[in-house]
Amino acid sequence: MTRLLLMRLVMLAAVIVTSVLLPLAQADDDTGCIPNNPCYTAASIANSAANVAGLYSPNSFISIYGTNLANVTKPIGLSDIGSGMLPVSLQGTGVGVLIGGISGYIYYVSPNQVNVLIPENFTPGPVTVELENRGIYGPPVQITLSATAPALFQLDATNALATHGNGPVVTPQSPAVPGEIVVLYGTGLGVTSPETICGTLPESAWPIADFADFQVQLNGVAVDPGSIQYAGDTPGFAGLFQVNLQLPADCPPNPQIQIGFAGNLSPAGRYLPVQPSS
Numbered sequence: 001m002t003r004l005l006l007m008r009l010v011m012l013a014a015v016i017v018t019s020v021l022l023p024l025a026q027a028d029d030d031t032g033c034i035p036n037n038p039c040y041t042a043a044s045i046a047n048s049a050a051n052v053a054g055l056y057s058p059n060s061f062i063s064i065y066g067t068n069l070a071n072v073t074k075p076i077g078l079s080d081i082g083s084g085m086l087p088v089s090l091q092g093t094g095v096g097v098l099i100g101g102i103s104g105y106i107y108y109v110s111p112n113q114v115n116v117l118i119p120e121n122f123t124p125g126p127v128t129v130e131l132e133n134r135g136i137y138g139p140p141v142q143i144t145l146s147a148t149a150p151a152l153f154q155l156d157a158t159n160a161l162a163t164h165g166n167g168p169v170v171t172p173q174s175p176a177v178p179g180e181i182v183v184l185y186g187t188g189l190g191v192t193s194p195e196t197i198c199g200t201l202p203e204s205a206w207p208i209a210d211f212a213d214f215q216v217q218l219n220g221v222a223v224d225p226g227s228i229q230y231a232g233d234t235p236g237f238a239g240l241f242q243v244n245l246q247l248p249a250d251c252p253p254n255p256q257i258q259i260g261f262a263g264n265l266s267p268a269g270r271y272l273p274v275q276p277s278s
Contacts, residue, residue: 007211015173026264028201028247033138033139033250036068037068037133037136037137037138038066038067038068038069038131038132038133038136038137038138039066039067039068039138039139040064040065040066040067040069040131040138040141040278041066041139041141042129042141042142042143043063044064044066045062045063045065045129045141045143046062046063046065047060047061047062047063047151047187047188048060048061048062048063048187049061049151049152049153049154049186049187049188050151050152050266050267051107051154052267054143054144055146055151055188055267056118056143056144056145056149056188057118057124057145057146057147057148057149057159057181057188057190058118058119058120058121058145058147059117059118059119059120059188059190059191059238059239060117060118060149060151060187060239061115061116061117061118061127061187061239062115062116062118062130062143062275063113063114063115063116063188064097064113064114064115064116064129065112065113066112066131066138067111067112067199068111068133068138068240069095069096069109069110069111069112069113069114069131069133069138070093070094070095070109070111070114070133070135071092071094071111071133072092072109072110073092073109073110073111074090074091074092074093074108074109074110075090075107075108076090076106076107076108077090077091079091079175080253081201084200084201084203084216084254085199085200086105086117086199086200086201086238087105087106088103088105088106089103089106090105090109090230093106094132094134094135094207095109095114095131095132095133095134096131096132096223097114097116097129097130097131097132097134098129098130098131099116099118099119099122099127099128099129100122100127100128101128102117102119102121102122103119104117104118105115105119105199105218105238105239107179111244114131114136117238117239118145118239119198119199120191120195120196120198121198122145122198123145124145124147125142125144125145126139126142126143126144126145127137127143127144127145128141128142129141129143137202139270146264147190148188148189148190148210148260148261148264149187149188150186150188150189150258150259150260150261150265150266151186151187151188151256151266151267152184152185152186152257152259152266152270153185153186153187154270155169155170155171158269158270158271159172159270159271159272159273160184160257160270160271160272161184161185162176162182162183162184162185162272163183164176164182164184164209165180165182165183166181166183170182170272170273171273172273174271174273175254175273175274175275176247176273176274176275177247177274177275177276177277178248178249178250178251178274178276178277179246179247179251180244180246180247180251181229181244181245181247182244182245182247182272183242183243183244183245184216184242184243184245184257184259184272185187185234185241185242185243186239186241186242186243186259186266187239187240187241188240188241189208189214189231189232189259189260190208190209190210191208191209191210192206192207192208192209192232193206193208193209194206195209196233196238198229199238200238201236201237201238202233202234202235202236202237203235203236204235205230205232205233205234205235206232206233207230207231207232208231208232208241210261211231211232213261213262214226214228214231214259214260214261215258215260215262215265216243216245216257216258216259217256217257217258217259217265218248218251218252218255218256218257218272219255219256219259220256223245223248224248227245227246227247227248228243228244228245229244229245229246230242230243230244231243231244231259243259247274251274252274253274253275253276254266254271254272254273254274254275255271255272255274256269256271257264257270257271257272258268258270
């Protein structure tokens with residue numbers, strides 16, 4: 001997968017749920033919103049990869065949906081990343097997000113959606129999210145962070161995002177085959193070893209600290225741990241994790257795929273396009 005495609009993935013994630021979550025932020029009752037000010041609710045914040053609310057951890061992406069969130073539309077660009085440090089505001093936008101009183105790292109802003117990376121230096125528990133648009137603040141709302149929040153990025157509404165090794169994207173038209181090595185992309189897999197330095201882009205492939213307990217399940221059955229060649233950060237992309245997986249020789253067609261840990265797996269209902277080789 002190209003660097004440009006990965007950047008677009010992170011910047012524009014979760015657009016699938018805009019029509020579901022945005023009305024929650026625009027409700028008239030008990031939102032705490034002031035007319036013409038940034039407006040959103042706890043229910044209109046989603047995990048950017050899984051497209052669901054309530055699935056958050058340090059060093060994972062969230063999407064805030066609402067109104068008056070920004071006056072412009074702008075994705076992160078190379079000019080926003082100075083000396084390898086992630087931006088807390090994109091140039092010319094005036095948009096920032098405080099998470100537990102700490103500035104989150106902004107990847108995308110628009111009037112109705114802001115994507116932000118939660119800083120790594122949090123412990124599990126409740127935190128307050130507050131968005132600022134050019135000096136005007138929206139309501140402080142509370143979300144709860146877990147130690148991990150496994151989630152797979154999605155190709156579309158049903159299929160997980162994966163590539164054929166380091167090559168093209170796995171799609172229903174270009175499926176993986178049993179025995180092939182694929183790379184899955186996700187977020188929320190926890191602390192790496194060594195730990196990621198807050199606000200920087202990882203330069204090396206650092207595996208997750210709990211690799212021994214990490215699982216990949218196909219149709220609810222855990223694959224052989226030896227088939228998981230790597231699970232950790234994607235070099236050059238903060239908050240983006242990758243899983244290098246060799247599919248079983250008897251992998252069923254289009255299996256449901258989940259990643260994570262016992263009792264804490266990514267949401268069900270995501271599938272990996274797989275077909276036997278012709």
